[in-house]
Amino acid sequence: MVLQKRLDYGFNGYKVPATPRATRSARKRVPFRKRVEDNQISAFDLLATVAGKLLLDKESTPVSSNTLIAVDRSTVEKNTVKEERRDADQSLKLETCNQDGSDREFVVSQLVSQANELNYSSRESPSLKNDSHFGFTSVVTTSGCSERSNVLKLMNNKIKNETGSLPLKVETGLPFMCGTSGGRMKLDSENKGPTREELDRTDKVSVREVADTCPCPLEDPVVLDGKPPFLASSDSSGKTHSCGFNNYLSSLPAKRDDVNVVSRDDDEKSSGYTYPGPIKKPFRPAPLIGDRRIKKTLASKHTKLAPRLKEETLSNSDENLKSAYCDRSAYKRLRSERNYPFKKRKFLHYSSVSNSDGGISSEGISSSPEQSINGNASGVYPKMSGVTGESPPLADQRKSFHSRDSHVKFRIKSFRVPELFIEIPESATVGSLKRTVMEAVTAVLGGGLRIGVLFQGKKVRDDNKTLLQTGISRDNQMDALGFSLEPNTSQTCPSLCTGGSPMMLPCDTPLPLARYPATPGLVNRVTHDPLPEHHMPHLGNFVESDHDSAPSPTDMSFDKRTTDSKALVTVPAMSVGALDVVPAHRKSKTSEVVQRRIRRPFSVAEVEALVQAVEKLGTGRWRDVKLRAFDNAKHRTYVDLKDKWKTLVHTARISPQQRRGEPVPQELLDRVLTVHAYWSQQQAKQQMKQQQHQPESCLLLYNSTMRASSRCDGDEKNLC
DNA sequence: TTTAGGG
DNA sequence: CCCTAAA
Numbered sequence: 250m251v252l253q254k255r256l257d258y259g260f261n262g263y264k265v266p267a268t269p270r271a272t273r274s275a276r277k278r279v280p281f282r283k284r285v286e287d288n289q290i291s292a293f294d295l296l297a298t299v300a301g302k303l304l305l306d307k308e309s310t311p312v313s314s315n316t317l318i319a320v321d322r323s324t325v326e327k328n329t330v331k332e333e334r335r336d337a338d339q340s341l342k343l344e345t346c347n348q349d350g351s352d353r354e355f356v357v358s359q360l361v362s363q364a365n366e367l368n369y370s371s372r373e374s375p376s377l378k379n380d381s382h383f384g385f386t387s388v389v390t391t392s393g394c395s396e397r398s399n400v401l402k403l404m405n406n407k408i409k410n411e412t413g414s415l416p417l418k419v420e421t422g423l424p425f426m427c428g429t430s431g432g433r434m435k436l437d438s439e440n441k442g443p444t445r446e447e448l449d450r451t452d453k454v455s456v457r458e459v460a461d462t463c464p465c466p467l468e469d470p471v472v473l474d475g476k477p478p479f480l481a482s483s484d485s486s487g488k489t490h491s492c493g494f495n496n497y498l499s500s501l502p503a504k505r506d507d508v509n510v511v512s513r514d515d516d517e518k519s520s521g522y523t524y525p526g527p528i529k530k531p532f533r534p535a536p537l538i539g540d541r542r543i544k545k546t547l548a549s550k551h552t553k554l555a556p557r558l559k560e561e562t563l564s565n566s567d568e569n570l571k572s573a574y575c576d577r578s579a580y581k582r583l584r585s586e587r588n589y590p591f592k593k594r595k596f597l598h599y600s601s602v603s604n605s606d607g608g609i610s611s612e613g614i615s616s617s618p619e620q621s622i623n624g625n626a627s628g629v630y631p632k633m634s635g636v637t638g639e640s641p642p643l644a645d646q647r648k649s650f651h652s653r654d655s656h657v658k659f660r661i662k663s664f665r666v667p668e669l670f671i672e673i674p675e676s677a678t679v680g681s682l683k684r685t686v687m688e689a690v691t692a693v694l695g696g697g698l699r700i701g702v703l704f705q706g707k708k709v710r711d712d713n714k715t716l717l718q719t720g721i722s723r724d725n726q727m728d729a730l731g732f733s734l735e736p737n738t739s740q741t742c743p744s745l746c747t748g749g750s751p752m753m754l755p756c757d758t759p760l761p762l763a764r765y766p767a768t769p770g771l772v773n774r775v776t777h778d779p780l781p782e783h784h785m786p787h788l789g790n791f792v793e794s795d796h797d798s799a800p801s802p803t804d805m806s807f808d809k810r811t812t813d814s815k816a817l818v819t820v821p822a823m824s825v826g827a828l829d830v831v832p833a834h835r836k837s838k839t840s841e842v843v844q845r846r847i848r849r850p851f852s853v854a855e856v857e858a859l860v861q862a863v864e865k866l867g868t869g870r871w872r873d874v875k876l877r878a879f880d881n882a883k884h885r886t887y888v889d890l891k892d893k894w895k896t897l898v899h900t901a902r903i904s905p906q907q908r909r910g911e912p913v914p915q916e917l918l919d920r921v922l923t924v925h926a927y928w929s930q931q932q933a934k935q936q937m938k939q940q941q942h943q944p945e946s947c948l949l950l951y952n953s954t955m956r957a958s959s960r961c962d963g964d965e966k967n968l969c
Numbered sequence: 970t971t972t973a974g975g976g
Numbered sequence: 977c978c979c980t981a982a983a
Contacts (some may be wrong), residue, residue: 846977848977849977870971871971871972871973872970872971888973889977891971891972892978895973970983971983972981972982972983973981974979974980974981974982975979
């Protein structure tokens with residue numbers, strides 16, 4: 250807590266003089282701010298996690314991100330193990346999942362059976378529970394109606410060929426698809442009409458069709474058993490079918506694991522084995538940090554997406570929650586795909602398929618959402634690709650799948666913070682030591698970081714080499730790979746911004762914090778920013794000209810900072826999530842975004858001028874002081890001057906060891922104390938005069954006046 | 970808008 | 977530096 254607080258201040262810049270903060274992102278004025286800051290902290294906090302190692306795994310899990318169902322048992326088990334490991338250490342993790350060209354073509358029947366198997370095993374084996382829920386829950390969570398139906402439709406395409414059609418009534422199928430619980434049945438049913446309409450129109454696959462083709466295997470008793478009783482009972486007619494259907498559906502997103510999405514264990518752990526029925530309940534049983542973040546994000550994003558969602562799904566008021574989760578996934582998609590032209594509707598559909606977990610995780614990983622969702626979904630389900638107009642036909646898609654490199658899976662447990670050298674006098678307090686360290690750390694973190702890659706003990710400097718070329722992708726080399734955070738010294742960002750090393754996020758992946766540290770005036774200098782449209786609207790207005798002011802150290806580090814911010818974010822974005830909140834606020838549609846002014850430490854000369862002016866005018870006439878001594882320093886407001894005086898007085902009173910920032914000459918500080926005492930006295934006298942006729946307060950005032958005057962008696966006389 | 974103070 | 981209540 251303490252640490253966090255301190256960091257907070259550090260990044261606010263205000264209280265950590267030694268750590269010039271370039272900027273601060275826009276945000277809403279009131280309550281948001283605190284939250285944002287806190288979130289930001291956690292990001293850095295996380296970053297600062299010490300000493301770590303990177304695990305490199307090579308897996309040949311079927312990619313499929315979209316193919317949803319192809320999780321074989323071995324994969325599940327593997328994942329389970331990982332899950333446990335995650336539990337063991339809470340440090341930062343970054344994972345990418347392997348994408349292999351193989352196993353891409355699934356036949357529905359196969360898929361189905363596997364799905365069932367999954368269900369079964371999850372029920373059977375406790376060890377698998379965690380993992381399976383992992384998959385299932387996410388399905389439940391994120392998949393909204395539309396998505397599901399979408400999936401269904403997609404399935405349909407396949408199914409038709411494979412199994413032909415089975416009798417299943419739409420009436421039974423739909424409610425379940427869209428319903429969240431048994432109790433909601435009625436509403437759902439009411440809404441099924443529009444939904445269906447929507448579906449038909451959009452994807453040209455009638456719901457009826459879909460329902461009709463529900464595969465047989467779903468009726469498997471085993472599956473039914475695994476399903477919560479109330480779900481089954483909630484459906485009075487054709488329950489068997491619908492249940493099977495549901496199960497089937499639920500199993501789809503389970504595939505998600507393959508998509509590489511790394512969800513925080515804590516996010517979904519609690520849900521355990523989840524069945525598709527009560528979609529709502531298991532959503533977020535116990536909102537954890539990650540979730541909160543998401544909610545916040547949603548809060549703002551939601552408004553935009555909700556209408557559409559509802560249109561597509563249900564107009565049920567209870568739908569909010571659901572749509573919110575849709576939003577979440579959608580939001581992720583949005584962030585990673587906003588460069589693409591996309592049809593809203595399609596976009597929505599896609600979103601749920603791959604992303605169920607609340608994590609920010611998937612983005613930034615090599616198998617990015619674009620690939621997984623766009624590619625697979627459309628590949629497997631040609632209809633969608635047709636509508637989207639982005640994805641190649643199935644055949645081509647497949648081709649491209651195979652031609653894609655195999656992916657390497659990374660897990661970064663933690664980062665090592667660059668070595669820091671700190672010198673501090675013996676007389677310093679522990680508190681100040683902590684502070685100093687904090688400053689150093691924040692300076693590093695806030696001042697620009699880059700990622701270093703160590704391989705076999707050597708730094709890999711060539712960012713253009715592929716993993717293959719460097720040998721990193723080889724299984725036996727996994728131990729030889731390490732990441733580190735390094736203070737950034739270069740002015741330009743080499744590959745990260747241009748092409749991106751495989752380790753890093755793709756440049757076009759929007760990163761919330763990427764532009765976060767950018768200073769108003771600074772933004773203009775960032776020419777390579779991939780997403781200019783996401784800049785805050787008002788930035789330009791804040792560009793101040795401060796030629797009149799002494800250049801502060803802050804100014805020097807701007808460029809580095811901006812260029813590197815990406816690297817900085819890349820890592821924590823995975824699991825921290827706090828960062829996610831930022832963009833939401835940045836884009837807050839409701840109000841104007843406010844940019845915090847950059848910190849401009851007072852130079853000695855300025856302090857001198859200030860003291861001089863105050864000597865003349867006294868405290869309490871800050872406007873005059875401003876006019877007199879800082880009239881042409883536009884960035885110094887009278888409030889600033891007042892604040893500076895306040896801190897000057899404080900500085901003068903504390904021991905020199907406790908002072909930070911650019912040292913102010915003791916002579917000046919002495920004057921500050923003197924002047925301050927004098928004017929305080931004057932003020933008191935003034936008040937005494939005014940209240941002379943009030944006997945009660947007279948004594949008090951007199952005492953305080955005496956105290957003040959006795960302290961610097963001699964000086965006062967001089968001044969007078 | 971300015972001041973004064975807390976954050 | 978920010979934010980605000982008061983003046």
